[in-house]
Amino acid sequence: MKRILITRPMPDRVTDAARALFEVETRDDTTPMKPGQMRGALALYDGILPTLGDLFSAEVFEGAESCRCRILANFGVGFNHIDASAARGAGIAVTNTPGAVTDATADIAMTLLLMSARRAGEGERLVRAGRWPGWNPTQMLGLHVTGKTVGIVGMGRIGQAIAKRCHDGFGMKVVYYNRSPKPVEVEAQQVDTLGDLAAQADIVVAAVPGGAETRHLIGVDMLSAMKPTAHLVNISRGDVVDEAALITALQEGHIAGAGLDVYEHEPTVPDALTAMENVVLLPHLGTAALEVREAMGLKAVDNLRAFFAGETPPDQVN
Numbered sequence: 558m559k560r561i562l563i564t565r566p567m568p569d570r571v572t573d574a575a576r577a578l579f580e581v582e583t584r585d586d587t588t589p590m591k592p593g594q595m596r597g598a599l600a601l602y603d604g605i606l607p608t609l610g611d612l613f614s615a616e617v618f619e620g621a622e623s624c625r626c627r628i629l630a631n632f633g634v635g636f637n638h639i640d641a642s643a644a645r646g647a648g649i650a651v652t653n654t655p656g657a658v659t660d661a662t663a664d665i666a667m668t669l670l671l672m673s674a675r676r677a678g679e680g681e682r683l684v685r686a687g688r689w690p691g692w693n694p695t696q697m698l699g700l701h702v703t704g705k706t707v708g709i710v711g712m713g714r715i716g717q718a719i720a721k722r723c724h725d726g727f728g729m730k731v732v733y734y735n736r737s738p739k740p741v742e743v744e745a746q747q748v749d750t751l752g753d754l755a756a757q758a759d760i761v762v763a764a765v766p767g768g769a770e771t772r773h774l775i776g777v778d779m780l781s782a783m784k785p786t787a788h789l790v791n792i793s794r795g796d797v798v799d800e801a802a803l804i805t806a807l808q809e810g811h812i813a814g815a816g817l818d819v820y821e822h823e824p825t826v827p828d829a830l831t832a833m834e835n836v837v838l839l840p841h842l843g844t845a846a847l848e849v850r851e852a853m854g855l856k857a858v859d860n861l862r863a864f865f866a867g868e869t870p871p872d873q874v875n
Contacts, residue, residue: 571854608632637767652860663718669816708758711765755782767794
């Protein structure tokens with residue numbers, strides 16, 4: 558029986574499914590693995606089910622060509638914490654869990670969009686602090702979302718799910734930027750540059766994969782091109798947004814607000830962001846629903862099953 562390491566605690570349904578197929582060891586620690594632990598795991602296990610924060614860099618794979626591990630079945634659609642090219646060079650397959658996360662992540666984007674535009678976080682803090690003086694006609698006026706323009710950066714599965722919610726649910730005009738031509742089912746207009754998108758959008762939503770190609774994709778230039786009444790939402794990866802540039806844009810009033818579920822140096826969140834009332838901050842809740850996490854885990858287990866059955870895993874990325 559193949560020996561598998563699951564690097565974080567998982568829902569029982571996922572662990573049970575893995576144990577029905579493999580000899581399974583699980584880490585009880587909820588923090589990411591350290592480089593030495595990852596190198597040791599490559600030597601001790603036939604397969605590893607890692608997740609966000611388990612930084613399988615090129616250095617971790619050095620000398621791993623003859624290691625025992627042959628597959629990393631990542632728990633999550635994003636796999637920029639794994640150097641997939643270096644893994645391939647060591648003869649190790651990498652898989653992810655697309656599809657299972659689409660709707661949940663799009664829902665969190667809408668949560669942040671509405672909370673930021675309507676100042677919900679600020680209002681909740683006001684009530685909790687006992688400082689709400691009562692309703693009045695000019696109190697806490699926010700941005701009316703219905704009928705506004707949403708600009709989506711990245712039109713993959715999640716971007717399209719966000720577009721559908723915005724267009725069908727809120728009557729929003731949808732513009733989007735994608736690195737290649739991308740026809741979509743919802744009524745939407747593809748623009749040529751991020752600057753074009755920034756100039757039109759009342760709300761910008763980042764929904765691109767993480768990695769070197771998208772690091773700081775949203776930086777000084779784009780933030781400067783956005784409307785002063787606009788809001789930025791990030792549900793992709795933290796380093797897609799230049800956090801220092803975002804802080805400056807918010808402090809200087811270049812944009813009106815932001816809603817963030819991810820951070821550049823997660824889990825560290827700059828004091829400058831936590832101090833601002835016009836920023837909504839969530840603790841990476843994108844897929845945080847039991848049935849979604851179960852679906853992700855079962856998808857990762859199925860990738861392991863297929864690989865060790867001699868099949869091509871359905872979600873192999875390298």
